[in-house]
Amino acid sequence: MAGHGLRHIRSTCRRRSEPKARATPLNSVPVLLVHGFATSSARTWGDNGWLDLLSDIGRAPLPMDLLGHGSADKPTDPAAYDELEAELFSRFPEGQVDAIGFSLGARTLLVLAARHPERFRSLIVAGVGQNLFPTERSSGSGETIAAAIEGATATDDPTLRYFATLAEAPDQDPAALAALMRRTNAPPVTTESLSAITCPVLVVIGDKDFAGPAEPLVAALADVRLVTLRNVDHFATPKDFGFIEASLDFLADLP
Template sequence: MNRSAPVVLVHGFATSAARTWRDNGWIDLLQDAGREVVAPDLLGHGSAPRPQDPAAYDALESTLAAALPPGPLDAVGFSLGARVLLSIASEEPERFQRLVLAGVGANLFRDDDTEVIAAAIEGREHPANPIAQYFRGLAEAPDTDPAALVAYLRRPGHRPLTDDGLARIACPVLVVLGDRDFAGPAEPLLDRLPNATFVSLPGVDHFATPKSFSFIDATLDFLDAHPG
């Protein structure tokens, strides 16, 4: 495995670097392989500031970009973390030498259930939407602030990913998606990235992805096979 670049790990919505990466063994495995690991908490999550004003979250991507090492970087993102990395890489493709994106696909280009999820976190029931109920459960963890999570979901400056921006990401990209993941299929994302490969995780849904040994193995193999 190439050891020259730090590996950035970016967690998903309503969780944290500790819960997504450390608890599932990622940080230890990468450090054992000799890699420097950078695992920040996104604004509103974990140990990061937790503003309750939706407008504060317009700066989520730029705040993370400013906190990262200058590059070149390897980066692994799950769900929201993958979307944030795509947004940064669309603006600054030269900062990345390899990207691993998990738990994203067609969901990046369609209307999502953000308001349904926000309402569920606030305690308004949506029993027919298991995704919203799952995120409500995540938001009830001791290290979360439900009001901050709702503020993120309602931020006014949400910027969609564009075909032109994604086409600028020339580095090798690995897209990993469980075949039971609501974020799929993967093809709409793969078709927009010029240098992407795909790994499917049989029998894995969205929420089991970070703990999937197949995801971990595919990422380690990808980082090793594409030296910077």
């Protein structure tokens, strides 16, 4: 069903404007994909057609589930998630990667690209922006999301309700997701840390995304391109063809 819908979107785009031709020889640099909070690689990248599209252009997709999600281990101790980024990096292939991340996956990849810039040939991040930089307002958001996932508090907030619904999927464990939200030693993202990233970065964000605006993130990166999706919110971003098309174009333009 997902593949059929995506084919329809692609054909519609072709009728509207002819996209540039892309080379199809196999590229040896894998494309690593990391999903957002309370979902999985299968749902974010597989169901929305990313894996097939990358294969179609001769790229080898490498979807990875974050600790606490999908097929990965799901500890319920918040302290276990202090090593979320290091645990993901321990599963990286040898050599460089082109990496794509959404939301929590994007944050995780930005942290890793700052720590290990030599391992990233390029980076695409979506669903992140101003929200990466801590504020007084965001200080209690982790506990609020954890409580919503556990059903401990009733809420009329549509974002919290959506996270709670995602956590009920068969491949998720609400206790593990709540534990992740309660970790106390998440590495900070700062303008100073982001300055260590040396690869080209594509930032994609919807103009209705609560994570925006993207300008504070863009200003902190040395080699960056920004694409804004019109009338797209946070949760619609992974399936938006504007995001997909911008990412494929960005990858095709790499030397």
